[in-house]
Amino acid sequence: MENTKSQSRRSFLKSSALAGGGIMLSFSWFSEAEAAEKTTKLNLPEQGAELTAYIKITPDNVVKILCPNPEFGQNVMTSLPMIVAEELDVDWKNVVVEMGPHDNVKLGPQFTGGSNSVRMYWKPLRNAGAAARQMLIEAAAQTWGVSANEITTKAGELSHSSGKSAKYGEMASKAATVPVPKDLKLKAPKDFSIVSYSKKNTEGVKLVTGKPLFGIDYKVEGMLVAMIQHPPAFGMKLKSFDTAQVLKMPGIKDVFSFKLYDEGFEQGGFDTRTFNEMIAIVGNSTWEVMNARKKLSVKWEPTGDTKDTLAGRGGGKREVVVPGRLETTSSQMELMAEYAKKPAQQLRKDGDPETAFKNAAQIIERTYNAPFLAHNTMEPMNFFAHVTPEKAIVAGPLQAPGWIEPTLSKILNLPADKIEIQMTRMGGGFGRRAYGQYVYEVARISQRLNAPVKLIYTREDDMTYGIYRPMYTATYRAALDANKNLIGFQVRGGGIPENPVHANRFPAGAVDNYLAEGWEIPSNITIGAFRAPRSNFNAAAEQSFLDEVAEAMGKDPIELRLELLKRAKENPVGKNNDYDASRYIGVLELLKEKSGWGKPENAAKKRGVAAYFCHNSYAGHVVDMVIRDGHPYVEQVTSAVDCGVVVNPDAARNMVQGAVIDGIGNAFYGALTHKEGAAEQTNFHNYRMIRHNEAPKKIDVHFVESEVDPTGLGEPPFPPVFGAVANALFKTTGKRYYNQPFVSVPQKSS
Amino acid sequence: MASYNLKINGKTNKVDVDPSTPLLWVLRDSLNMVGTKFGCGMAQCGACTIHLDGNAVRSCVLPVSAIGKQDVTTIEGLSEKGEHPVQKAWLEHDVAQCGYCQTGQIMTATALLKKNPNPTDAEIDAAMSGNICRCGTYLRIKEAIKSVKQ
Numbered sequence: 001m002e003n004t005k006s007q008s009r010r011s012f013l014k015s016s017a018l019a020g021g022g023i024m025l026s027f028s029w030f031s032e033a034e035a036a037e038k039t040t041k042l043n044l045p046e047q048g049a050e051l052t053a054y055i056k057i058t059p060d061n062v063v064k065i066l067c068p069n070p071e072f073g074q075n076v077m078t079s080l081p082m083i084v085a086e087e088l089d090v091d092w093k094n095v096v097v098e099m100g101p102h103d104n105v106k107l108g109p110q111f112t113g114g115s116n117s118v119r120m121y122w123k124p125l126r127n128a129g130a131a132a133r134q135m136l137i138e139a140a141a142q143t144w145g146v147s148a149n150e151i152t153t154k155a156g157e158l159s160h161s162s163g164k165s166a167k168y169g170e171m172a173s174k175a176a177t178v179p180v181p182k183d184l185k186l187k188a189p190k191d192f193s194i195v196s197y198s199k200k201n202t203e204g205v206k207l208v209t210g211k212p213l214f215g216i217d218y219k220v221e222g223m224l225v226a227m228i229q230h231p232p233a234f235g236m237k238l239k240s241f242d243t244a245q246v247l248k249m250p251g252i253k254d255v256f257s258f259k260l261y262d263e264g265f266e267q268g269g270f271d272t273r274t275f276n277e278m279i280a281i282v283g284n285s286t287w288e289v290m291n292a293r294k295k296l297s298v299k300w301e302p303t304g305d306t307k308d309t310l311a312g313r314g315g316g317k318r319e320v321v322v323p324g325r326l327e328t329t330s331s332q333m334e335l336m337a338e339y340a341k342k343p344a345q346q347l348r349k350d351g352d353p354e355t356a357f358k359n360a361a362q363i364i365e366r367t368y369n370a371p372f373l374a375h376n377t378m379e380p381m382n383f384f385a386h387v388t389p390e391k392a393i394v395a396g397p398l399q400a401p402g403w404i405e406p407t408l409s410k411i412l413n414l415p416a417d418k419i420e421i422q423m424t425r426m427g428g429g430f431g432r433r434a435y436g437q438y439v440y441e442v443a444r445i446s447q448r449l450n451a452p453v454k455l456i457y458t459r460e461d462d463m464t465y466g467i468y469r470p471m472y473t474a475t476y477r478a479a480l481d482a483n484k485n486l487i488g489f490q491v492r493g494g495g496i497p498e499n500p501v502h503a504n505r506f507p508a509g510a511v512d513n514y515l516a517e518g519w520e521i522p523s524n525i526t527i528g529a530f531r532a533p534r535s536n537f538n539a540a541a542e543q544s545f546l547d548e549v550a551e552a553m554g555k556d557p558i559e560l561r562l563e564l565l566k567r568a569k570e571n572p573v574g575k576n577n578d579y580d581a582s583r584y585i586g587v588l589e590l591l592k593e594k595s596g597w598g599k600p601e602n603a604a605k606k607r608g609v610a611a612y613f614c615h616n617s618y619a620g621h622v623v624d625m626v627i628r629d630g631h632p633y634v635e636q637v638t639s640a641v642d643c644g645v646v647v648n649p650d651a652a653r654n655m656v657q658g659a660v661i662d663g664i665g666n667a668f669y670g671a672l673t674h675k676e677g678a679a680e681q682t683n684f685h686n687y688r689m690i691r692h693n694e695a696p697k698k699i700d701v702h703f704v705e706s707e708v709d710p711t712g713l714g715e716p717p718f719p720p721v722f723g724a725v726a727n728a729l730f731k732t733t734g735k736r737y738y739n740q741p742f743v744s745v746p747q748k749s750s
Numbered sequence: 751m752a753s754y755n756l757k758i759n760g761k762t763n764k765v766d767v768d769p770s771t772p773l774l775w776v777l778r779d780s781l782n783m784v785g786t787k788f789g790c791g792m793a794q795c796g797a798c799t800i801h802l803d804g805n806a807v808r809s810c811v812l813p814v815s816a817i818g819k820q821d822v823t824t825i826e827g828l829s830e831k832g833e834h835p836v837q838k839a840w841l842e843h844d845v846a847q848c849g850y851c852q853t854g855q856i857m858t859a860t861a862l863l864k865k866n867p868n869p870t871d872a873e874i875d876a877a878m879s880g881n882i883c884r885c886g887t888y889l890r891i892k893e894a895i896k897s898v899k900q
Contacts (some may be wrong), residue, residue, distance in 0.1 A: 058839070071848075082837065207846045209785065209826070210786065210824070210825035285779045285780070288768070291768070347895040377850075378795065378851045378883070379848075380789075427850030428848045565761060565817060657887075658886035662884075683791075683792055683794060684882060690886070692888045692892070693879040697871075699889060
């Protein structure tokens with residue numbers, strides 16, 4: 001047993017008896033508040049409040065555990081309760097899991113994103129389970145008149161050497177009256193019997209039987225259905241519209257325009273404004289609204305340059321000009337090439353890169369480009385709202401309720417305690433559902449109609465709305481001396497509208513003379529976090545570039561990385577390197593071993609390798625590629641990941657396999673292009689998604705065995721896929737691939 | 751508006767809807783059967799797959815007026831609690847991530863297995879390539895299909 005200490009455990013846990021007997025245990029978030037604040041920028045209380053009904057144990061031994069974070073496929077409805085159940089020491093089959101209500105004070109940040117769920121809740125949930133277990137022991141000790149340290153627990157049962165035993169349920173009511181323990185004893189990872197042992201998805205049966213789980217399934221009596229008509233292009237706005245024909249259509253209740261934000265509204269960090277004025281079409285049923293919408297007659301006009309008021313970084317507010325130009329992909333590319341030549345902002349400099357490049361015997365310079373990407377969650381954006389003058393209930397798929405509530409409160413002019421946000425399961429998120437415009441839209445519509453309304457986007461609405469992965473470019477340069485030693489490294493990256501460069505990432509720290517620079521081009525095309533933001537481009541560019549550098553140096557690509565990492569570990573350059581070279585090395589070595597890299601039996605394979613660090617974890621892949629019917633396909637992938645303790649291994653493997661397939665799909669086919677401001681891809685007939693027949697035949701996933709606290713998994717395996725695919729393409733075709741998407745062939749129609 | 755008597759999962763359901771209404775929205779809005787999902791509205795993603803006389807069909811482009819006396823089977827008709835062999839295989843392989851596309855995947859797989867109880871990998875590829883999974887669970891879908899013993 002490990003003892004954990006916390007100076008702020010005074011009101012760590014609160015407990016109360018359940019009406020029908022049993023215990024309701026509440027635990028405080030605050031011991032982790034500091035870490036959480038860093039992660040999410042939420043204002044958490046200095047002294048925590050209790051988590052009501054977090055754990056319930058009934059007299060018949062049912063253990064109910066609430067999941068604090070919304071589920072979007074990352075398995076939190078299973079993995080987070082597993083952490084509680086482990087320390088509580090209960091039989092997993094007696095555990096019932098429910099999604100918690102939105103309450104950032106009681107349940108913590110409740111933020112799904114940044115590969116943070118397990119990382120952020122690991123300690124608080126272990127503490128909650130351990131405290132409850134110790135209270136049950138104390139209750140039994142008092143009941144039996146024995147010393148608490150003579151009592152052991154196993155799978156929801158308490159026992160004493162005298163032969164006395166009791167199920168948790170029998171002691172639960174008494175445990176609720178026991179003082180909350182000050183010192184918690186947590187299990188050593190070697191003693192885990194739930195964590196690190198695969199458990200099936202707690203919502204599995206509901207999912208395969210089609211039970212209502214998702215936001216789009218949400219329904220209440222008398223609910224209306226709404227759709228929005230947004231401008232057809234970025235840089236266009238509403239001029240006028242005629243509702244007469246639409247209003248004549250059956251089932252239509254109302255058609256009106258509305259504004260997302262009032263003039264001068266100060267937008268928070270996740271209040272991206274794509275279109276400020278839209279038309280709402282509201283009716284009785286989805287098809288009636290879809291059908292009537294076709295009769296809408298609208299005139300649009302250019303917005304010209306506009307202004308946005310944004311909350312300032314670190315207080316205050318700032319105004320930004322959003323350019324009005326109607327963008328076309330070819331001109332975006334030209335503009336990026338032009339900016340790439342201009343002086344840029346220096347992000348990091350080590351040594352004397354100018355001299356290194358001046359003295360170099362050989363300079364390798366390559367430029368990489370990647371397009372905008374749409375998230376394309378399978379469940380299109382949707383949300384429910386019922387706003388009355390007194391209160392608002394909103395429900396649906398949302399990654400970050402805590403970021404949406406303040407804006408909702410301002411927009412509706414209702415205090416936060418009159419706003420109830422219910423989080424449904426999400427049909428995918430990938431970052432898109434951290435941005436809540438669709439919540440504000442439906443809230444506006446419901447408020448105007450004073451009725452319950454569900455807003456549904458069509459696929460076209462969803463794909464053409466913006467909030468994309470930005471368009472990026474980066475030029476990498478490497479300087480080699482006459483002995484082919486790497487003496488200088490430079491990255492200059494930019495994008496529309498943000499620069500992708502992570503200046504303190506590898507190979508920073510491993511090269512004496514290093515320079516990182518970035519630049520940005522403002523745009524009216526809105527962007528948002530997309531699975532491993534920036535990393536998803538950097539890993540593609542940097543890891544392909546390193547492959548070419550290794551080739552020029554006459555070195556094996558894994559060996560070159562290991563040499564550089566050894567340097568970074570033993571004698572790092574600079575002070576702010578944000579990766580742990582030892583863990584990075586560990587992943588590469590595991591990958592080398594498991595893939596049989598360099599082994600004679602694999603000599604004929606067309607293989608590419610890449611590894612990357614992001615979101616606190618390390619991942620690498622070896623991709624084996626083949627040509628079938630004249631097109632490249634990834635046949636097999638070997639993956640190695642270090643994400644610390646793996647809570648639910650089989651689900652974790654699923655996540656990594658999914659990240660690999662997602663990565664291959666986006667690297668090969670993903671692109672959102674523009675013509676005169678309009679998205680050229682509007683649905684899955686012209687936005688190509690990877691399909692069943694295009695997935696690898698095998699993806700072997702290996703985790704570094706570790707007792708390090710979990711460091712996140714949703715994002716880290718995704719970025720290196722792009723680099724490994726690019727490098728395998730070189731081996732397969734003899735050509736280097738610098739521009740995504742790598743493959744552009746017509747897809748089979750279904 | 752017109753009246754239709756639809757045979758869904760062995761039961762007759764009377765609905766009054768516009769003849770152009772896709773079966774998807776009849777199921778979801780009129781009959782509260784929400785297991786059939788909306789993904790694209792143009793038969794490109796397979797989230798809305800149902801069976802029409804045993805064939806896998808995209809309900810988002812199937813007007814209610816075209817159904818007539820044909821038998822409709824939805825995910826809700828496979829089994830109440832997930833006892834159908836294909837659902838069991840999905841649970842055994844813990845296929846789902848977000849899970850949104852999985853009812854459509856299961857309906858396509860079930861129709862395939864009914865006609866071809868032992869499909870090859872190539873036959874599975876051909877049958878399943880119309881169903882997009884954004885989370886990338888394709889390998890598990892294939893493993894689950896191959897594990898089903900009819």
